[in-house]
Amino acid sequence: MTSLNAPFFSRSVLLPPPALSFQGVAFHHEENTLLGPCSFTLDGPGPTLVMGPNGAGKSLLLRLAHGLLSPTQGRIIWSDEGIPRQAMVFQQPVLLRRSAVANLRHALAVNNVPRRARAKLALDALERFGLSACAHTPARVLSGGQQQRLALARAWVLSPQVLFLDEPTSALDPAAIKAVEAAVLDFHQRGTRIVMTTHDLHQARRLAGDVLFLSGGKVREHTAADTFFSNPVSREGQAFVTGELVE
Numbered sequence: 041m042t043s044l045n046a047p048f049f050s051r052s053v054l055l056p057p058p059a060l061s062f063q064g065v066a067f068h069h070e071e072n073t074l075l076g077p078c079s080f081t082l083d084g085p086g087p088t089l090v091m092g093p094n095g096a097g098k099s100l101l102l103r104l105a106h107g108l109l110s111p112t113q114g115r116i117i118w119s120d121e122g123i124p125r126q127a128m129v130f131q132q133p134v135l136l137r138r139s140a141v142a143n144l145r146h147a148l149a150v151n152n153v154p155r156r157a158r159a160k161l162a163l164d165a166l167e168r169f170g171l172s173a174c175a176h177t178p179a180r181v182l183s184g185g186q187q188q189r190l191a192l193a194r195a196w197v198l199s200p201q202v203l204f205l206d207e208p209t210s211a212l213d214p215a216a217i218k219a220v221e222a223a224v225l226d227f228h229q230r231g232t233r234i235v236m237t238t239h240d241l242h243q244a245r246r247l248a249g250d251v252l253f254l255s256g257g258k259v260r261e262h263t264a265a266d267t268f269f270s271n272p273v274s275r276e277g278q279a280f281v282t283g284e285l286v287e
């Protein structure tokens with residue numbers, strides 16, 4: 041376990057990550073209920089894998105949890121006082137039009153890390169993600185796999201208490217997927233709460249501590265991963281695990 045950024049972020053990474061509760065949360069658009077109402081608490085060790093068919097509401101759930109959207113009903117509560125330090129990694133990385141290292145320095149700057157410390161932290165993170173040779177390459181000309189590693193490195197330098205990942209590997213080849221999964225487990229071992237969506241059952245089996253399964257905008261079950269994969273309790277979950285085409 042590393043304390044890479046300990047001097048700059050007040051909370052020790054050795055503490056358990058903050059718990060996240062959805063209390064009667066729903067998201068409506070015009071006349072439609074797109075998600076919920078749903079209630080659950082993520083307070084186990086995780087990682088939590090959010091699964092379900094297209095349009096189930098997985099991305100909405102992550103965006104609400106991360107604060108990119110506000111619920112139209114209900115409350116989202118963190119166990120810690122205030123909002124925890126958090127980051128989100130998307131299927132298509134959102135990177136600034138500048139070099140790889142400058143993307144990381146910028147993230148450190150907006151999080152109030154002193155200027156003198158930024159360069160080393162940024163270079164260390166690039167090294168951790170195998171990107172040292174690309175430090176001065178414009179981020180947007182990196183390959184898809186490199187861009188996703190850079191997005192993870194940008195999260196890494198901030199030592200987040202919570203990391204949301206929305207289908208981070210769906211556009212990647214097997215080697216790049218392996219690198220992302222290793223990073224996810226590294227974050228997890230550092231004490232970061234992981235909440236991640238995927239369509240890939242094999243990936244979910246490799247990573248999940250618990251599964252939050254959605255269909256039709258409803259949370260159908262929240263169970264330990266072993267239970268979900270061997271004996272899902274909901275009819276929708278059973279159909280999903282056995283490979284039926286679920287809507």
Ligand SMILES: Nc1ncnc2c1ncn2[C@@H]1O[C@H](COP(=O)(O)OP(=O)(O)OP(=O)(O)O)[C@@H](O)[C@H]1O
Nearest residue numbers: 069074092093094095096097098099100101109239
């Ligand atoms: N900001 C928004 N405003 C209105 N409708 C939205 C918004 N975000 C998502 N939706 C709709 O909500 C539904 C759920 O979308 P969401 O992206 O959460 O599904 P998903 O489970 O992540 O699907 P996929 O697996 O295809 O990515 C979809 O019908 C989508 O069009």
